[in-house]
Amino acid sequence: MTTLEMKNVSIEFPGVKALNRVDFSVKSGKTHALIGANGAGKSTLMKVLSGAYDHYTGEITLDGQSMTIRSPKSAMDSGIQIVYQEVDTALIPYLTVAENIMLMDTVHNMGKKQWVNWKSLHSRAATILSEMNLSLPTKKLVSELTLAEKQMVLIARAVSKECRFLILDEPTAPLSHTETNELFRIVQDLKNRDVGVIFISHRLPEIFEICDDITIMRNGEVVERQRISDTNQNKVVEHMLGQKLGDQFPDKFMTIGDTFLEVKGLTDKDKIKDFSMNVKAGEIVGIAGLVGAGKTEFCKALFGVEGKLVAGEVKVNGKRVNVKNPYEAVKNGLALVPEERRKEGILVNASVESNLTVVNLRHFSKDFSFLDRKKEKLVAKALINRLGIKTPSEETKVQNLSGGNQQKIAIGKWLVADADVYIFDEPTKGVDVGAKKDIFNLIVELASRGKAIIYASSELSEIMGITNRVYVLYDGRSVKELETKSTNEEELLFYSTGGR
Amino acid sequence: MEANITAKKQTPSKTSFDLFQFFYKYGTIITIIALVIIFSLANPAFIQGNNIVNILRSISIVTIIAIGITISLTVDGFDLSVGSVASLSNAIVISMFVWFSQNTFVAIISAIAAALVVGILNSIMIVKMRIPDMLMTLATMFIIQGTALTYTKGATVSQNMVLPDGTMAEGLISPFFSKIGQVPWIIVIMVVVVVVVHIFLTYTKHGRYMYVIGGNKEAARLSGIPVNKYKVTAYLLSALFAAIGGIVLASRVMTSEINSGAPYLMDSVAAAFIGFSVLGAGKPNAFGTFVGAVLIGILANGLVMMSVPYYAMDIVKGTVLAFALAITYYKQK
Numbered sequence: 143m144t145t146l147e148m149k150n151v152s153i154e155f156p157g158v159k160a161l162n163r164v165d166f167s168v169k170s171g172k173t174h175a176l177i178g179a180n181g182a183g184k185s186t187l188m189k190v191l192s193g194a195y196d197h198y199t200g201e202i203t204l205d206g207q208s209m210t211i212r213s214p215k216s217a218m219d220s221g222i223q224i225v226y227q228e229v230d231t232a233l234i235p236y237l238t239v240a241e242n243i244m245l246m247d248t249v250h251n252m253g254k255k256q257w258v259n260w261k262s263l264h265s266r267a268a269t270i271l272s273e274m275n276l277s278l279p280t281k282k283l284v285s286e287l288t289l290a291e292k293q294m295v296l297i298a299r300a301v302s303k304e305c306r307f308l309i310l311d312e313p314t315a316p317l318s319h320t321e322t323n324e325l326f327r328i329v330q331d332l333k334n335r336d337v338g339v340i341f342i343s344h345r346l347p348e349i350f351e352i353c354d355d356i357t358i359m360r361n362g363e364v365v366e367r368q369r370i371s372d373t374n375q376n377k378v379v380e381h382m383l384g385q386k387l388g389d390q391f392p393d394k395f396m397t398i399g400d401t402f403l404e405v406k407g408l409t410d411k412d413k414i415k416d417f418s419m420n421v422k423a424g425e426i427v428g429i430a431g432l433v434g435a436g437k438t439e440f441c442k443a444l445f446g447v448e449g450k451l452v453a454g455e456v457k458v459n460g461k462r463v464n465v466k467n468p469y470e471a472v473k474n475g476l477a478l479v480p481e482e483r484r485k486e487g488i489l490v491n492a493s494v495e496s497n498l499t500v501v502n503l504r505h506f507s508k509d510f511s512f513l514d515r516k517k518e519k520l521v522a523k524a525l526i527n528r529l530g531i532k533t534p535s536e537e538t539k540v541q542n543l544s545g546g547n548q549q550k551i552a553i554g555k556w557l558v559a560d561a562d563v564y565i566f567d568e569p570t571k572g573v574d575v576g577a578k579k580d581i582f583n584l585i586v587e588l589a590s591r592g593k594a595i596i597y598a599s600s601e602l603s604e605i606m607g608i609t610n611r612v613y614v615l616y617d618g619r620s621v622k623e624l625e626t627k628s629t630n631e632e633e634l635l636f637y638s639t640g641g642r
Numbered sequence: 643m644e645a646n647i648t649a650k651k652q653t654p655s656k657t658s659f660d661l662f663q664f665f666y667k668y669g670t671i672i673t674i675i676a677l678v679i680i681f682s683l684a685n686p687a688f689i690q691g692n693n694i695v696n697i698l699r700s701i702s703i704v705t706i707i708a709i710g711i712t713i714s715l716t717v718d719g720f721d722l723s724v725g726s727v728a729s730l731s732n733a734i735v736i737s738m739f740v741w742f743s744q745n746t747f748v749a750i751i752s753a754i755a756a757a758l759v760v761g762i763l764n765s766i767m768i769v770k771m772r773i774p775d776m777l778m779t780l781a782t783m784f785i786i787q788g789t790a791l792t793y794t795k796g797a798t799v800s801q802n803m804v805l806p807d808g809t810m811a812e813g814l815i816s817p818f819f820s821k822i823g824q825v826p827w828i829i830v831i832m833v834v835v836v837v838v839v840h841i842f843l844t845y846t847k848h849g850r851y852m853y854v855i856g857g858n859k860e861a862a863r864l865s866g867i868p869v870n871k872y873k874v875t876a877y878l879l880s881a882l883f884a885a886i887g888g889i890v891l892a893s894r895v896m897t898s899e900i901n902s903g904a905p906y907l908m909d910s911v912a913a914a915f916i917g918f919s920v921l922g923a924g925k926p927n928a929f930g931t932f933v934g935a936v937l938i939g940i941l942a943n944g945l946v947m948m949s950v951p952y953y954a955m956d957i958v959k960g961t962v963l964a965f966a967l968a969i970t971y972y973k974q975k
Contacts, residue, residue, distance in 0.1 A: 447864065472866025486864050489857040492925070500854055501865045503847040511847040555865070 144170045144205050146222070146307050147339065151190060151200030160186045161198070162362045164491050170338040171304055173329060175349040175370065177342075178359035179382050179602075181494045184342050187359070188309050190338075191222040193217035206619045218246065222308035227315065229292045232299075233284050240267035240280035268419050270298050271367045274328055290321035306520075307338045315434035344432040346375045346639040373428055374389045379635045383602075391607035392586045398610065399423035402594040403563050405444065408454035411441040413618040417454070419451040421563070421594040426585065428605040428626070431600035431615030437479050437598040441567045442614065444470045444596075445478040458563065474499065477561035479553050481568040483545070487552035488542040494533050497540050497551050502559040530580050546577025553584060561639060564588055570604060582608055602631045602638070616640050666973060667922035668928075674937050681944035688947055700824055700940035702832040703728075703887050703894070707903075708910035708917075708931045709839050710883030715914060716843060716927035718856040719775040722763060724884035724910060726786035727757050728903025731888030733790045735896040736799045736815070742814035751818075753892075754885045760786055765874040770877040788900060800897035813894055823894030831890060832932075835883065837931030840928035852876060853925060908956075909938055912963035918970045938962065 147167040153160050162198040163181050168174045178184045190198050203209060206222065211217045216560055217224075226232060233242055241248070244263050252303050267280045276294055278287075282508040284295060293313060300308055310329070314322045329339055329352055336338040343349055349356065350370060366373075366381045401420050408417040413436040421427045431437050443451050446465040463474045471478070481484040488497055499506055504516045522536040529550045533543055540548055551571060556564060566585065570578045585608060589595050599605055605612055606626060612624040614637040622637045665672075682689040707724050714721035731753035738749035760782060767778045795806065803811045821827055823925060843849035855862045863869050875956050888903055895902070917923075917930025941958055950958075 189693075199722055445864070467868075468866050469868045470864050478864055480864055485858075486860045488853060491857050492854070496850065496854075500850070500862075500867075503850060507847045512845050513850065515846055559866075 143336075144306060144338075146191075147188070147203045147206075148191060149201045149203065151187070151198055151202075153186060153190060153195060153198040160362050161190070163362050164200075164362070164365065166357060168307060168338045168340055171333055171336045172354045173333055173339045173341055173352055175341050175343065175353035175356040176359070177346075177349065177382060177443045178355060182359040182382070182441075183362040185311060186362075188224065188311060188340065192218065192222060192309060195591070209270055215250070215462060218303055221304045222309070223300035223303065223305045223307070224309040225296045225300055225311065225313065227312045227376055229289065229296055232296055233292055234627050235285035236283060238280060239271075239278050239282050239284060239287070239295055240264045242295050243267040243270060244305055245279075245299060245301055249513075259329050267298070267302075270302050271330065274301070274331060275296060275327075288325070289316050289320075290318070291534050293325070294328070296585040301332070301337070305332075309338065309340045309342075311342045312344065312434065313341075314345060314348060318620075322348065337419055344434070344639060345430075346378060346641070350375065357609060375636070375639070375641060377633050379542050379639070383631055383635065392583050396424045396426075396610070398425045399592060402453075402459055402622070403596075404457040406455040406457075408443060408456070409438070409452045410439055410443040415618045417615075417618075418619050419613050419620065419623075421596060423592045423594055425611065426589050426595040426597055426609045427534055427572075428609035428612040429596060429615055430600070430602060430612050430634050430638055431598075432600050433616045433636065435600075436618040437600070437615055438567055439618070441478060441480070441483055441565050441596070441598055443564060445476055446469075447578065458615060472559065472561070475562035476565065477501075477559060477563065478554035478565045479556065479567060479569055480551075481489060481571060482550055483571070488540050488548055491539060493537045493600065494526065494531065494540055494543070494551060495519060498522045498525050498536075498555050499558060501555050505558060509539055510607070525557065529554050529584065546573040546580075549581065550584075553581065561593070565593045565598070568596045569597075570599070570601065600638075601635045605634060614638055653940045657727055657742070662933065663922070666919050666969060669969070670916055670933055670937060671789050674933070674940060676971045677937075677940050677944060681838055681940070681947065684944075685947045686727055688904070688944060690873050693943070695825055697936075697939045697943045698829045701935040701944065702828045703891050704906055704909045704913060704938065705832050705932055705935040706835050706890060707884055707887035707906050708913040709835055709928055710880035710887070711910050711914045712917065712926045712928060713843075713852075713876050713883070714775070714779075714853040714880040716849075716856050716860065717873050718780065719873065719876060721764065721780040721877060722907065722911075723760060723782040724880060725903045725905075725907030726783045726790065727760050727769040727881050727884035728906060729901050730760070730786050730790040730793070730892060730903075731885040732759050732892045733794050733799060733898040735819075735889050736896075737794065739815040739819070740801055740803065740811045740813040741805075746816045746819045750889055753889055754882065757881040757885030757888075758878055762874075764881070765877035767786070768877070769870045769873050772922065778933070782954035783907075787904070789914075791900060794898060794900070796900065797840060798897055798899050819893055820896060821893070822937075823890055823892070828890060828894065831886070835886065836928050836953065838934045839883075843928055848872070848875070856925070908963070909935075909959060912959060913938055914920040915963060915970060916966040919973070920967070924973065 145167055145513060151164045153163055156447060164187060166187060171243060176184050189195055191211065192217055193211045201208055202211050209220055211220060233531060236563055240263055244267055264280045271278055278291060280296065285293060287295065298515045299348050313325055341353055356370045356373065357364055358378060360382060368509040399422055402423040403421040405420065406418050406548055411416055417440060429437050429440060444456065446467045456465055458474050465471045465474060484490060494635065495518055499522065503513065508513045508514050526536060531547050533547065538553060553569065569581055573581065585595060597609055609626045610626045612626055612634065613620045614624065614634060616638060665919045689691060707728055710724050711721055712839055734756050735749045735753040738744040738752055764779055764782050767773050768775050801814060805811055843852065850868050851872055856866060859869060887906065891902060892898060913934035914926060914931050916934030917927055920927065920930035924928055938959060941962065942955060945953065945955065945958060
């Protein structure tokens, strides 16, 4: 049995200590769970181990012998392979299964050879697949595979090289139940072949199903290490959470009115199944769930993005509406602050002013659609003051502002539109503490003006702090509805991780 | 963390890139002034009034067609079919006079209608079939080039031409129509087109929406802007301006040559891309496109005066385009 150890590993990014003196060890032939809330440092730790960063301090040893891992290649050569969550970033869609599996071999081991031996390439790939008991045709194009099959191809690629330790970063998040079982079978197989598997997951039940050991991280530190048989789900949840955040949240003195938004049986093409919920005027309703639970998909489906909606009924203020695209959504008084701010929320190359006025230029139009530049400027200046956006002027390009200020703009533009239902999808992602507080204040202020608010987040402490009521989402389904007053983070996390 | 990264990026651009910024903003205009001085010193006839009118007249058609491309660029599209559309509308407008003895109004309306059909074809294939803009309009370019050739049976259409059945065409081009392509009207039309489109793009709601779509399509969609509607509009407008270009061309030469619009495509693309950087706009804009066309016009005119052979002209124009693209994309990094 070999032991891979990381000792005293620390890494810093500008302004953030992502890992602080972390010790971590895995043994071959064991499955080791790595658990932690979002931002705890799991992925960073695994990136260090797989050679994605070279500016860490500390030591990595294999059976007591020191190793230098500073690049992905050195990690691979030492037998450490990783399968990232976003499988598509590592695959070449218009090449065949065999070519993708043998990619590392073709890139690194060709030496002076110039000709590809197709026969041996396909037969070697087929051997690897059959050793894993998989029946994938090696000549199939990767673009024709399902997500689960793509994952298998990546695992096959990992074991095509010398593989002593395999890191699986949230492999089950996008998989169905049967696909997950198939994955577990392969993990079991690898274990029997004396491979050490490091398994990152947010789903606690499956960790207890297949893992031998567990390491729990919080805020860049390891807080607990034990055999999985010595602990249980509730204890793990306690360790993940640690102490609560300070007084970030404003007081909620809202008068809650009648039901304003009603959603029945919402189902989208791939993730959301039969989701029903309602929001009252002046109420902040949380959508809690871990990464990959379907929060973003729900927000987008509700807002009519991509016409992915398959079934379901949406009522705004008692009136049934057909939201088939965002244009209709805005017309019906909905507003979405999307998760991917830079990609979907703001125009990085445009000025603060035109970002703030973009959703409702009608307010700023005169006859023949001519724009009223003075009014635009006035409203933009007022919003900058009101939201506390730190910018040299209203003409500054948004790309020059910080994440928090960009987010204020992504929210601020909807204040001009004067929507009735505000959907926030992870609004505090990548936002500093000060700006966070401003954003919370703004959301509470909107609610106090009688707006209906949906707040989707995987930060459970925020859900606890700001909402009145919570729906917990697990694997695309609403598994529990809770009053925020009478619940706690432990309970939320329990349901978010598939407890029932 | 993100805040730190953006702050870092900002600082060096303040100090070391100032010189680049200056040339980015004013480089095109400085180049134009420099060229005027050089050409005037080499040949004093260059700066005389009638040569300046000559240059403006020569860039009119390029500018009008380039304005069409500019509009397609604002929604992050790219209309390569404008040259062919100009050929087609040229052929239709002349044939309406010569073959069918129609009046000016009918001739112009038919040409524009045909162009709009092409615009609809482009936009439906791009919006509904999701074909990348440049590839679709490349295909349309060939289709329409062929259509125009088939329509004229591969021949030049002109007054008193011999028809396939051996008779002479009897239709005449109206005197009013022939005025369009002459000074001053040809210059007036260009100026009106530039000013109107500049106002449309800069001062109206619709223009703003188009820039928003071009800047970030996803954010535009999620802001509730009907993205597809504006993409369709952009392609209709670019086809419309290509048609106007073709009509002005028809009036100027009073015939319809084979593929008459094709040579204008590259000049127009160059003008539109040179226009990106003019006065630091950093995006497609009508005024910049006009300045780009002026630069190309002066280069062509001046080089001819300096006895550079016409067949070497493409080397110069291509180099200017490459230079303009280099500046635009280097800036975007």
